[in-house]
Amino acid sequence: MSDQIHVRLPDGSVKSTRRGIRIADFVREEIGPGLARAAVAAKVDGKQIDLSRTLDRDASLEVITASTDEGLEVIRHSAAHIVASAVQRLYPDAQVTIGPVVEDGFYYDFYYPKGFTPEDLEKIQAEVDRIVAEDYPFERSLIPVDEAIELFKGMGEDFKVEIIEDLKAQGETHVSLYRHAGWVDLCRGPHVPSTGKVPVIRLMHVAGAYWRGDAKKPQLQRIYGTAWRTKKELEDYLHRLEEARKRDHRKLGRELDLFMFHPYAPGAVFWTGKGTTLYRLLGDAMRKLVLANGYQEIKTPLLFNKALWEISGHWGKYKENMFLVLDSESGQHDFSLKPMNCPSHHLFYAAKRHSYRELPVRYHTQDVLHRNEPSGTLGGLTRVRQFAQDDAHIYLREDQITDEVSRLTEMIDRCYRAFGLEYSVYLSTRPENRIGDDAMWDRAEGSLKKALDALGISYGIKEGDGAFYGPKIDYEVRDSLGRSWQLGTIQLDYAAPERFDLTYVGEDNRPHRPVVIHRAIFGSFERFVAILIEHYAGAFPVWLAPVQARVVTVSDRQLPWAREVYERLLAAGIRAELDERPDKLGAKIRDAQLQKIPYALVVGDREVESRTVAPRRLGGENLEARSIDALVETLLAESRIPFLEERVAANGAVRQAQP
Ligand SMILES: [Zn+2]
């Protein structure tokens, strides 16, 4: 066997090197000291591995640096080890369990019935910092599985023993251990070369958890932490967390008086006057958009006999998620509140004969829906049991799919941009288990691709992620804090037309199957309101603000004119309020700002004199005093729904198409 091996690098070059060289040495000698310093781990033939391992055969090698997501994950994983070692230095009777990497950080679960106090957490943080500063190497060893069981038994680590026994039962003969600072853990790796390579660790908080997530098993203490490449990154992250906390829609919903919950109706929202206004504005805007795009808004029953759910398949697969209702005549729970609109739309379509000429037929419904989510998962507006969607179904010929999907992607683009929501698009293709033949899927995926390509937007492909009944396009939006939300969807359905025996009469005068598109843009209104509250931090644009303007006076002397202003604004359709409290002007303006009202309309002696108001924007900008008519014009212009099409009227003037 030759002493030389060949290592292929990502740029395609091949280096010849000595067999058995440590990866760290290879990187330093053959690639360069800069990359060697930045490296936290490596990938050999695509598999993540420690830099301390050796290269023993021809292979491809990729260096994982701290600056990549993968590198950051290795850093956070290593941080979890450091935290566990710090905990056991300070609390030797705490037992370790597992410590995975999660979004933005990691956690480690300990069996420690006494529980960790905030003071404990401070001590652990100090110990963690010490272990990082002392820069211990992570050392790997591979030992027979029985030896590992004995080792952890001897240490009194019952949970680790259980984990290793499971590995043994799965056929593992050897397991790898990692040591640093005299502390040992079972782990696959890889880790950074030494504890000093984890630049900054911050312990966040402690929460309760159960061993293996099972409430019947021992309760554990979960320490959450985060780790970053630099102090600056940590500070930015903490700032984002603080912003998110301030913007939490549950908190703002209370402060801005938008909605409430009551234990008598878990997962169902009470919308206040302001919240109802917001909800209605969004609903009306969506209505206008779809009505301007060839949809019919229809209403279908809320309560259906199980016969419908048997056809749709929900009775078999989705029953636990439906609220069943007792039928007093049969004495059975034969009825259910609808969890979605699709089946009722299909019934509606099937009730009439349709010619190929009238397709696409588009139904839109914003009815109340109910889904029985477990009570433990309910929270805020994002996890509810009662909600409404901008739910539409489009019945069309296969040759119309590309055109229709192009219309939809254009509509969705206009909507999201109007809210300042950036988005990514994903095409999900045929899954393993599916109906239809390959030719059908080729056509279906092809027509979605064609529509996306025509729009000129880049999109990701999720291979095999489509539903069994058709491929789909998903939209993931990013809010102002950079968080992602799964929102719109365009879903082709080849199964429902079969189940519901949907047909249209073709040019040949014979019945044909249409295709169904399920589509939503906002998705659940409840969830969309939550996203918007956090996205805007409660400061809605004028067109959405539940209160657009509040009239405030310098003193009581101006109240008669202020009342006239207020009433004329209301009469003009402006959502206005009048602050009649005898407070100082500054306090009244501050309160309007806290309520995030877009305009405070200041009325003093000068304004009374000139029969004007002096508007002040939420941001603090003072506008010139103006007449009520001029003010109404400004407010109405800003009240226009931004995603409704600008249409050129017959006289050539641009006007907004708003019925
Ligand atoms: Zn590890």
Ligand SMILES: [Zn+2]
């Ligand atoms: Zn549907």
